[in-house]
Amino acid sequence: MSRERDGGAGAERGTATGGGAGGRRTAAAALAAAGGGAGTGAGPGPGAWEPATAHLSHRVPDLGALELLLAVARHGSLGAAAREVGITQPAASSRIRSMERQLGVALVDRSPRGSRLTDAGALVTDWARRIVESAEAFDAGVQALRGRRDSRLRVVASMTIAEYLLPGWLIALRAERPDTAVSLQAGNSAVVAERLLAGEADLGFVEGLAVPDGLDGTVVAHDRLVVVTAPSHPWARRRTPIDPAELAATPLVLRERGSGTRQVLDAALAGHGGLARPLLELASTTAVKAAAVTGAGPAVLSELAIAEELSGRRLVAVPVAGVRLSRDLRAVWPTGHRPTGPARDLLALTRARPGG
Incomplete structure (x- = not known):
């Protein structure tokens, strides 16, 4: 089952050489990574890898100690060596x-x-x-891999978030990571889950009732669904709210099944007879909004998507009583794989700028 988690924690950072007292990696591990033996320069023979690491790890100094010894050899002075590696002479x-x-x-x-x-x-x-040089080569290689990973970010988001929140978040991310190339795919919440689970995206955003199976997530914003009509529709002149049964029985202009908007509306009206057959079923928020503006019929849309149309009186909000049409907007990722690199930074920005 899916779980909701806090994805904003920062990952630990470190270097392979770990200068001074902070060095934690063993020289044996670095030597094993380089594939050489400390005494002869020969690589480990068949079956020797695990025993060599196990026997060496408890009696070979860590990289910080080896770096200090190299500094003593260079300077001929314990005090100068201590200053180079950033520790006191007594500690050295x-x-x-x-x-x-x-x-x-x-x-x-x-x-x-x-x-x-x-x-x-x-x-x-x-x-x-030789061990320290091997560790430095290892560290440089890992940094190159990390740099290649951090040079791109693949985001997949459900329609409302992709159109009305992500642009602001991505502009802020670009200011922090100008060299990161971002690709954004939009689809309904079901598509977001599919692409994340297939490894085709690094971070996703959904609008449904819960975190999809196979994913972890965290709430990044809140939203409310609003019933809207063109000003010419009879509901635009009502003085009393629509009740849930009337809303459920009325053919509406709706998003397709699998969208977060449709999931919330289906759940809200399930106890009131369920939704009537849609007047129109469209695959984007923009299409639903355009149909409502032209007078095709009442629609249910995110309030994030209709602010401009409401202020310009191209759409009128119709109050509904006795039904909850609010929802959480979530960032999601595959279970057990917390966001890292640019994905982690984007997630942090959603919290700093929840309204986009």
Whole structure:
């Protein structure tokens, strides 16, 4: 079943080399990624991958410690090495001692004239250099992959959101991510779910009663459906609200089945005899609105879509009593795959600018 979640949390960011005390990745993991052995330069033999990683991970220093050792070799000074990696000299001295205990060999001779690598330290430094270089290559490759992913954003949205809310959100996103190419597909809520589940979109927006199966989502805005007619229709001159039974029995100009608007209207009138056969059934909000303006018949539309027509008296809102025609607008994504990169940023913008 689908679940509704908060999609705005930021993802953790980090670098492969993790300088200073903040480095958490092990050198063994970096070496395994590079496919080499620390001592001989040979790659792991058949079946050796998992045992090598398991045996090395508990006794090989992390990348931050190896970077510190390389800095000591470059500067010949523990204080200068500490400044390069951004930690205090006592912290650097403690880290070197910890690394010596971990490896079981002395790495640095300390004297008033500076710090000098021991013979074992020089050998360990040579191995460390290869590991750190491999980790930097790994980090550069991952950043390239992330950059390629972040250079595009595929959005799919139901009609009302696509036409009346997303343009404002996407303009704001472009100001933050000018290099991200955005493609927008519009369809009803059923189409949004299909494209997300098929991997054809990164983020979706729907207008229905609930999050579709297979998706997670979060509410980003609220909307209300309004019954409207042309000024010439008899309902435009009514002094009392339409009751639900009369609305249900009247042929209306409607969106197609599968649209969020139709889902909300079907559910609201299900206890009042259900909707009559539609006068017209159209596949876009714009088409429904145009039909209503020309006097084809009463229609039910999002109030987001009709503000201009109501202010210009091309359409008249007809009050309805005894039925709830409000709905939540949601951002959705495949279950278990929280939005990342540009999709996460767009989701954050919908909260900052809920009205578009």
